[in-house]
Amino acid sequence: MASHLFSPISFRGTTLNNRIVVSSMCQYLADDGSANDWHLMHYGQYAMGAGALVFLEATHVSPEGRITPRCLGLYSDENEAELKRVIDFCKLHGVAKFGIQLAHAGRKGSNHTPLNGSGPLSEAEGAWQRLGPSGEAYADWPAPQALDSDGLAMVKAQFVQSAERAARLDIDVAELHGGHGYLLHQFVSPIANRRNDGYGGPLENRLRFPLEVFEAVRAVWPENRPAAVRFSATDWVDDGFNVDEAVVYARELKALGCDFIDVTSGGMDPSQKIELGPGYQVHLADRIRREVDIPVMAVGMITDPHQAEEIIASGKADLAALARGIMDDPHWAWHAAKALGAKTEYPDQYVRCNPDVWKV
Numbered sequence: 001m002a003s004h005l006f007s008p009i010s011f012r013g014t015t016l017n018n019r020i021v022v023s024s025m026c027q028y029l030a031d032d033g034s035a036n037d038w039h040l041m042h043y044g045q046y047a048m049g050a051g052a053l054v055f056l057e058a059t060h061v062s063p064e065g066r067i068t069p070r071c072l073g074l075y076s077d078e079n080e081a082e083l084k085r086v087i088d089f090c091k092l093h094g095v096a097k098f099g100i101q102l103a104h105a106g107r108k109g110s111n112h113t114p115l116n117g118s119g120p121l122s123e124a125e126g127a128w129q130r131l132g133p134s135g136e137a138y139a140d141w142p143a144p145q146a147l148d149s150d151g152l153a154m155v156k157a158q159f160v161q162s163a164e165r166a167a168r169l170d171i172d173v174a175e176l177h178g179g180h181g182y183l184l185h186q187f188v189s190p191i192a193n194r195r196n197d198g199y200g201g202p203l204e205n206r207l208r209f210p211l212e213v214f215e216a217v218r219a220v221w222p223e224n225r226p227a228a229v230r231f232s233a234t235d236w237v238d239d240g241f242n243v244d245e246a247v248v249y250a251r252e253l254k255a256l257g258c259d260f261i262d263v264t265s266g267g268m269d270p271s272q273k274i275e276l277g278p279g280y281q282v283h284l285a286d287r288i289r290r291e292v293d294i295p296v297m298a299v300g301m302i303t304d305p306h307q308a309e310e311i312i313a314s315g316k317a318d319l320a321a322l323a324r325g326i327m328d329d330p331h332w333a334w335h336a337a338k339a340l341g342a343k344t345e346y347p348d349q350y351v352r353c354n355p356d357v358w359k360v
Contacts (some may be wrong), residue, residue: 013224033073047094099173106183180267
């Protein structure tokens with residue numbers, strides 16, 4: 001029987017030759033937002049066939065939108081030029097399509113990198129003013145500045161400008177990061193959004209700004225290229241954003257031309273209670289797919305080829321995304337194809353290790 005995991009799928013003018021996706025993984029090694037040789041090596045290895053689609057790490061739309069000073073950005077000409085070098089190299093030598101995850105950290109910005117202890121930067125360390133839907137702080141971190149109408153317009157324009165830069169780089173898929181407690185997630189969650197205007201309160205209002213941002217990005221993103229949203233389908237906290245609301249969110253995104261939803265969870269509040277285990281978020285993707293009739297990407301402790309095959313074959317999700325599993329094994333897709341009796345792409349330089357050529 002043919003493998004479902006290694007069957008093609010198309011979104012607009014983009015066809016993926018299998019359903020394996022390399023999920024975004026922050027590297028915290030950019031220079032003033034710009035990619036460097038680390039990114040050339042890191043993404044170059046995944047371009048060889050780690051998945052049909054490789055997402056860049058969270059790529060921030062402004063300096064103050066970064067999680068840390070070493071986060072990747074796409075808000076300047078220098079950022080664009082350095083990322084072009086990486087993407088051009090990967091597309092010249094690799095076989096994967098590339099996606100970008102446009103992001104703004106909001107109240108969770110201005111932090112140390114995890115390699116340096118994490119937690120908020122001090123003023124002496126170059127801390128910057130965090131932004132948020134309202135003045136509610138994350139845990140005991142410094143409170144953000146609530147975005148006024150000019151601030152909302154500024155952030156939306158930053159997303160649009162970064163999307164335009166990504167289009168010039170020949171990125172195949174644009175994704176907005178609306179999860180893990182970052183700015184767009186902060187708007188939809190009542191935990192972070194305490195506004196009393198048209199962008200706060202009932203769900204319709206809390207969804208308004210992220211939907212406006214997606215609509216603006218979709219308007220400038222090439223019509224023949226897919227646009228998606230990653231969002232946290234639940235905060236895993238009582239009285240937080242939940243999967244019932246996520247279904248409504250996905251339905252509204254679909255109406256605006258969203259091509260698929262990348263379904264993750266959590267990150268809004270440190271009191272979250274998550275029952276971790278293999279595929280622990282797949283049920284969230286499954287529900288959104290069934291109730292909204294929109295393609296979804298499942299992510300979260302998907303590590304085994306047969307596990308990923310079952311997720312796709314059973315209709316729980318249309319795409320399976322891996323992060324740590326592919327970081328551990330950049331040739332995961334090659335090995336999965338062998339385990340499932342399927343075929344997958346190899347770059348010309350590596351074709352001699354294809355089992356069809358060299359039986360092992």
